Amino acid sequence: MMKKEKGLKRSIGVLGLSANIINIIIGAGIFALPAIVAAGLGSASIFAYLFCGVLIILVMLCFAEVGSKISHPGGTYAYIEESFGKYAGFIIAILFIISMISSDAAIANALVDILGSFFPLFQIKFIKILFFLVLFLTLALINIKGIKEGILFVKIITLIKIIPLLVIVFVGFFDINIKNLYIESIPTLKDLGEISLILFFAFQGAESALSINGEVKNPQKSIPRAIFISVFIILITYILIQTVAQGVLGSSLVAYQENPLGELANQIFGPIGLTLVTIGAGISIFGALSSSLLSTPRILYSASIDKVIPISIISKVHSKYLTPYIAIAIYSFVAFLFATFGGFKQLAIISSGAILIIYLAVSLAVIKLRIKEKKNSKLETFRIPGGYTVPILSTIIILYFLSNLSKNEMIVTAIFIIVLSLIYLIINIFKKKNI
Numbered sequence: 021m022m023k024k025e026k027g028l029k030r031s032i033g034v035l036g037l038s039a040n041i042i043n044i045i046i047g048a049g050i051f052a053l054p055a056i057v058a059a060g061l062g063s064a065s066i067f068a069y070l071f072c073g074v075l076i077i078l079v080m081l082c083f084a085e086v087g088s089k090i091s092h093p094g095g096t097y098a099y100i101e102e103s104f105g106k107y108a109g110f111i112i113a114i115l116f117i118i119s120m121i122s123s124d125a126a127i128a129n130a131l132v133d134i135l136g137s138f139f140p141l142f143q144i145k146f147i148k149i150l151f152f153l154v155l156f157l158t159l160a161l162i163n164i165k166g167i168k169e170g171i172l173f174v175k176i177i178t179l180i181k182i183i184p185l186l187v188i189v190f191v192g193f194f195d196i197n198i199k200n201l202y203i204e205s206i207p208t209l210k211d212l213g214e215i216s217l218i219l220f221f222a223f224q225g226a227e228s229a230l231s232i233n234g235e236v237k238n239p240q241k242s243i244p245r246a247i248f249i250s251v252f253i254i255l256i257t258y259i260l261i262q263t264v265a266q267g268v269l270g271s272s273l274v275a276y277q278e279n280p281l282g283e284l285a286n287q288i289f290g291p292i293g294l295t296l297v298t299i300g301a302g303i304s305i306f307g308a309l310s311s312s313l314l315s316t317p318r319i320l321y322s323a324s325i326d327k328v329i330p331i332s333i334i335s336k337v338h339s340k341y342l343t344p345y346i347a348i349a350i351y352s353f354v355a356f357l358f359a360t361f362g363g364f365k366q367l368a369i370i371s372s373g374a375i376l377i378i379y380l381a382v383s384l385a386v387i388k389l390r391i392k393e394k395k396n397s398k399l400e401t402f403r404i405p406g407g408y409t410v411p412i413l414s415t416i417i418i419l420y421f422l423s424n425l426s427k428n429e430m431i432v433t434a435i436f437i438i439v440l441s442l443i444y445l446i447i448n449i450f451k452k453k454n455i
Contacts, residue, residue, distance in 0.1 A: 032236045034245045039178040041250035043311040044225035046181060046304060050258065053222055054265035055280035058273045060215040063200065064207045065262050072216040073255040076223040078414040080251050081404045082383045084244035088402035089389055096378055097319045103385035106328050110444045111437060112381060113323040115374035120316045121351070125358035127309050128152055134302040152359045159313040160352035164338060164345040177307035182257070184300040188281065189260045192288050196267030214424070223254065224375055225308070244402040313352060321347040330447055373425055373433035380418045386411040 032040075057065045086099045097116060101109025132151050136142040142151060207215075236242050265273055265284050276283040281301075285293030321344035324334035338345040387408060393401075404410045425433075 032242075034242045034249065036175065037236055037242060037246035038250045038253075039175045040311050040314065041225065041246060042253055043178045043181070043307045044315070045223060045250070045254050046185075046257065046308070050185070050222070050261065050281070050304070053258070053280075054262050054284075055273050055276050057215055057262060058266060061207050061211060062204070062271075063266060064203050064205065065215075065266060066203075066259065067207055068212060068215045069255070069259045069262060071212055072223060073251075073259075075216065075417050076255075077251060078410055078417065079379050079383065080247045081410050082386045082414050084247045085402050085404050086382055086385050086389060087243040087247070088241075089393075096382060098322055099385050100378075100381050101323075101326060101328060103388045104381070106326065107441075107444055108381065109323065109326065110328045111440050112378055113319055113328060114440050115437075116319055116378060117316065117351075119374040120312060121355050121358055124309055124312050124316075124355045127305050127312075128155060128355070128359040131155075131302055131305045131309070134298060134305070137298070149360050152356050155309075156313070156352040156356040156359070159310055160348050162310075163314050163317070163348050164343055165341055177303065177310055181300065181304040181307050184296065185257060185261060185281075188285055188288065188293075188297070189257075189264050192264035192268055192284065195288055196264060197270060198267070200267050200270035201263065222258070223251075225311075241402075313348070313355075317344060317347040317351040320344075320351055330451070373422070373429055376418055376422050376425075377433070380415060380422070383411045383414040383418060 054065075057068055061068055083096075083099075086103070090099050090102045097109055097113040100112040132142050132148050135151070141147055236246075261281070265280055268284055268287055269276070269280070273280060282294045282297045285297040287293075289296070320329065320334050323329040324331055324347070334347050334350065335344070336346045337343065386404070390408070422430075
């Protein structure tokens with residue numbers, strides 16, 4: 021299931037794609053996660069990580085199978101468009117782009133807030149806007165210049181963000197009080213489900229990282245391997261951080277929900293530790309943003325090629341750098357505007373529901389593509405063992421998560437999808453008139 025790729029170069033290997041996935045997923049959340057999970061489950065927090073790890077592995081297995089079958093640009097959007105048609109592709113593309121833009125805007129604001137805590141100058145509105153302009157312009161230029169430059173930058177940032185976390189884990193192990201890790205009671209399935217819902221969002225991001233799949237070498241093998249490597253590293257990192265935070269801070273961990281790792285570093289290294297972790301949080305946020313700017317514009321590019329988004333200029337590829345420069349420029353500019361004006365509470369609600377809907381669609385795509393595959397069984401692609409067990413379990417779990425959304429979130433998401441459906445209908449009416 022390959023499409024013409026309009027000059028994009030396949031230059032990303034397993035390591036580069038793994039770094040991109042890790043960089044997007046490990047963002048700002050890990051710096052608040054330990055206290056939030058401890059507040060819900062106490063010393064039994066480890067169960068939530070294991071439970072959530074199983075859930076995300078099921079979803080990522082679905083991504084791995086579909087990603088090995090559909091390797092043209094666009095990632096998640098391409099999977100859905102190829103499996104269910106242009107209407108589904110249009111809905112997923114717009115939901116995904118809106119979700120990521122609002123997320124990137126929030127990340128950019130979090131980054132400038134961290135800078136503002138050290139340098140009051142960044143609290144001035146004009147300076148904030150100037151910072152957003154320089155930030156998005158710099159990331160856009162890096163990614164327009166070439167996918168190799170963009171992925172190299174992602175690899176460097178990933179190392180910079182992972183190393184301090186591992187140092188805290190390693191040194192912190194010597195300060196653990198075993199009594200703080202004693203599990204007094206096993207959490208109920210209800211409590212475990214509620215906390216795992218929070219953790220599920222802390223694991224999201226691979227769907228954006230896979231948007232560069234049209235530039236991955238040997239995608240049938242590279243995509244599944246990169247997914248397994250990155251999810252394994254992330255899960256182990258999260259579990260180790262939670263264990264050290266719980267073991268060192270004990271019951272007081274829940275009192276530091278704004279910056280639990282900062283307090284952990286303060287306990288281990290003193291005041292300099294708090295400063296270093298705060299800087300690390302800024303780097304981590306910046307890293308997640310750089311990966312997003314590398315990945316998500318490819319969805320705009322792919323949707324334009326397929327004429328799902330009927331603006332042909334978006335699908336242009338730079339004659340020298342062979343990158344979708346118009347898509348990168350447009351995405352960066354819109355993200356800059358969102359970051360500048362701030363807010364977007366309703367967009368955040370749409371984002372939460374949108375990601376779950378996207379995961380649901382990918383799980384169902386596994387089943388749909390397997391039915392199609394029977395007609396061409398010679399394709400050498402990754403296949404999840406166990407028949408339809410994994411996609412069915414993944415679908416059930418995601419439906420469970422969707423059922424936990426508030427009524428307002430469900431209503432806003434439904435209204436947004438209806439509006440998008442009407443827009444798609446209008447676009448197709450104009451297309452028919454112009455034929």
